[in-house]
Amino acid sequence: MRNEPKPSRAGVLHEVIEEILIRKDGQIPTDIDGIDTFFDGIEDLVNALLLRWHTRLVASLERGLADEPEDREEAVIEAWQHATWIYWGVRKVIDELAENPPTEGVAHAVRTTARNDWAAMAVAAGLASGFDEPAVRVGHRLELEARRRNLVEHSTARMPRPRTVLGKVKAMLTG
Template identity: 30%
Template sequence: MTWTSFHRRGEVLRDVTASANRRRDGHLPMELTGVAETFGDELTLLAALQLRWHTRLAGRIERELLAEPMELEDAVVAAWHTTADELPGVLAILDRERTAPSTPEISEALAKAAAKEHTLLAMMSGRVSTPDATAARIGAEIEDRARATYVVAPVPVAEPSGFLHRLKAVVAA
């Protein structure tokens, strides 16, 4: 991958993330300019979005744990909430594809990613020390707790602006 293509991929992924976070409909924005040329197929784009989610979550967990909390699991859940607030559209896409995958390859890839995420949650919460099936099960319980206590952030609404809006405000006053 050349330096130019690396930067182009990052730029397109930022556009995809921004679009997904605005829309929050759970659909991959394959129609965006540059997506098909840069990522090629849905699996490759989903893998990039999964990696974005995972790295953001891992970073948020590290940040929460730096505050030296008394309850490690609470810190992990708070980090999950923060990540969900920052990447709501990405989470919606990943959730949709986990529950109704487009292809068997997507199903397999997202199942592996979920198991790794669950292991991360369990280990960082201090409930396990080895990455095994028990860690994946406990991590799934922590994710369930995070989802159950999560309050979805409202979709931001842009304030109308411009001459017409100001004129209407003056007339209404």
């Protein structure tokens, strides 16, 4: 008979993230066993989620740049899209927290993580050399482009394809 593994902070965070990825509702689940034991309130839990997101993004950036692509900017945009695809529910939680932070501490953490993400993206794209204000602006622009592409891809994926020649002509004229 196997013993149940001892609960841990990492294990509880993993359960929280799994639940976020299942629900995809932009909310942090609070009904996971161990949250109150291993996290000192919402700010502590949010900081852990933000660190996981940032780690996922940096891993995607590294993977996207591993083959030394000619267009590093494009690789960074695709890396952000990839990280978002994998962690879509977590990204939605972060976006919700940015719009409606429950505390000033959470608002500060979300802003700080976003700025670090943007600077990392700019440096990875070869468009900045440090984590400074110009890098933050460039990285923000890259994220906005990645978000725009996600919206376009998401909306075109739902559009029905025309089945007739007339339907295809109408789609070309209106689209």
